[in-house]
Amino acid sequence: MNIFELLKQLNKIKPDKNYVLMSKEKILKHQEQNEAFEIKASLNPSRLIFRLGYSLAITFSAFIIIFGAILFFKSFTPKLEALNPQAIKAEADAIDFQIQLSKIIYNAKENNSKNTLLKKITGTNTEESKTIIEASSTETSTNPVSVEDVLDILSK
Amino acid sequence: MKKNLFVILSLILFLSFYFIKSPVSYAQNDNQCVFDAKFKELENILKNPDSDSLKQYNQELSLRKELLSDVLSCLITNNSNLKDNLNQLNITNSFAGDIKNKIIKKLDEAQEYYEFRKNRVNGLSIEGLKYTAYSLKTDRESRFIPIENIAEDFILWNKNNELFSFAQKRYDEMNKSIQIFKPEENESIKNALDDAQKKLNDALEKHNLALNAISDFNHSEAKDLINQSLEDLLDVYKTFYDLSQKAISLMKINK
Numbered sequence: 001m002n003i004f005e006l007l008k009q010l011n012k013i014k015p016d017k018n019y020v021l022m023s024k025e026k027i028l029k030h031q032e033q034n035e036a037f038e039i040k041a042s043l044n045p046s047r048l049i050f051r052l053g054y055s056l057a058i059t060f061s062a063f064i065i066i067f068g069a070i071l072f073f074k075s076f077t078p079k080l081e082a083l084n085p086q087a088i089k090a091e092a093d094a095i096d097f098q099i100q101l102s103k104i105i106y107n108a109k110e111n112n113s114k115n116t117l118l119k120k121i122t123g124t125n126t127e128e129s130k131t132i133i134e135a136s137s138t139e140t141s142t143n144p145v146s147v148e149d150v151l152d153i154l155s156k
Numbered sequence: 157m158k159k160n161l162f163v164i165l166s167l168i169l170f171l172s173f174y175f176i177k178s179p180v181s182y183a184q185n186d187n188q189c190v191f192d193a194k195f196k197e198l199e200n201i202l203k204n205p206d207s208d209s210l211k212q213y214n215q216e217l218s219l220r221k222e223l224l225s226d227v228l229s230c231l232i233t234n235n236s237n238l239k240d241n242l243n244q245l246n247i248t249n250s251f252a253g254d255i256k257n258k259i260i261k262k263l264d265e266a267q268e269y270y271e272f273r274k275n276r277v278n279g280l281s282i283e284g285l286k287y288t289a290y291s292l293k294t295d296r297e298s299r300f301i302p303i304e305n306i307a308e309d310f311i312l313w314n315k316n317n318e319l320f321s322f323a324q325k326r327y328d329e330m331n332k333s334i335q336i337f338k339p340e341e342n343e344s345i346k347n348a349l350d351d352a353q354k355k356l357n358d359a360l361e362k363h364n365l366a367l368n369a370i371s372d373f374n375h376s377e378a379k380d381l382i383n384q385s386l387e388d389l390l391d392v393y394k395t396f397y398d399l400s401q402k403a404i405s406l407m408k409i410n411k
Contacts, residue, residue, distance in 0.1 A: 082329030082330045082333045083333050083400040085400045085404070091322055091326060092390060092393035092394070094319060094322075095386060095389050095390045098316060099390065101312075102312055102383060106308075106379060144190060144192060145192050147231060148296075149191075150191050150227050151292055153198060154198075154223060154224055154227075155287075155290035156202075156286070
């Protein structure tokens with residue numbers, strides 16, 4: 001047999017009709033099953049949690065990288081506001097007020113007024129301390145009778 | 157419409173005055189230790205005794221009891237306030253924490269002493285009251301006033317400690333910032349920076365020595381060191397200010 005005739009015969013080959021139907025059915029059924037499986041799997045809570053955790057981890061890592069980079073660059077960038085004379089002056093003022101406050105406390109004759117001042121500087125910020133000092137310095141000195149004065153007269 | 161707006165504005169104004177803490181409240185003083193009236197009354201009774209000796213005795217006895225009781229109440233309150241002030245302090249250093257506890261223990265002893273004396277006042281005669289007043293006076297001079305002074309030193313020291321932390325932080329930040337001007341190549345900047353560091357270290361040393369003096373209950377030394385360290389710290393800030401001015405002038409030149 002000539003090779004060309006053989007090839008012509010091959011061209012006429014067709015699959016068995018039953019086999020075609022069976023294969024088609026099998027293929028279509030498989031696809032349906034796959035789709036059903038995928039929908040079911042995507043609704044699986046453990047898989048959902050895993051996906052959520054995964055996306056959260058990625059977001060968190062991205063945040064850490066971004067903030068880390070910002071902090072890193074910030075720490076290497078010199079803070080020029082540290083040289084701001086107004087800020088330096090404000091801190092120096094706070095020291096000056098503390099010096100005045102110490103003088104008032106050390107010179108206060110009466111324990112009561114000292115206690116009031118001490119009570120008010122404890123836990124207050126500099127601005128509040130300033131107000132206390134200003135208020136103390138405007139108070140008129142009336143020289144009240146002190147504990148020691150009373151004990152003096154009582155022991156005689 | 158205008159009327160409504162006026163009412164709303166008035167309400168806002170009233171509320172802001174009502175809720176904003178008035179700074180004047182700091183000037184108010186506790187009136188628990190005011191003895192002036194009774195003191196003058198006793199002075200008067202002693203200077204101008206009544207011809208009726210029994211009446212005189214009873215008047216004097218009752219006034220002495222009242223005054224001594226008032227003094228002891230005042231001392232108890234002051235002592236308790238001092239303890240509260242100490243307890244409110246934010247202390248980060250363990251050495252300072254130990255000192256605070258030591259002072260509070262001494263203040264507790266004083267509190268017990270005052271309360272014991274106060275409970276006995278009513279049963280005392282004039283002579284007994286005189287003796288109690290005298291022993292209270294001498295005990296205060298020798299034991300309790302030094303404790304009160306040390307407690308005050310410690311409260312002041314703790315407030316200063318915050319200022320020293322600010323100064324150290326300011327120096328560190330300035331030092332970092334000033335590096336852009338290459339202090340190793342700029343004599344004037346380098347000298348100012350070294351000067352600031354030296355002055356800050358000296359002030360800090362005095363501040364730490366003040367805490368040691370407080371720990372030894374040495375009030376006069378603590379007081380001197382507290383004042384000196386603060387004066388020195390103010391001087392440090394003058395150097396900081398000069399340094400910032402130099403840096404600013406350099407920035408202007410480089411622009």
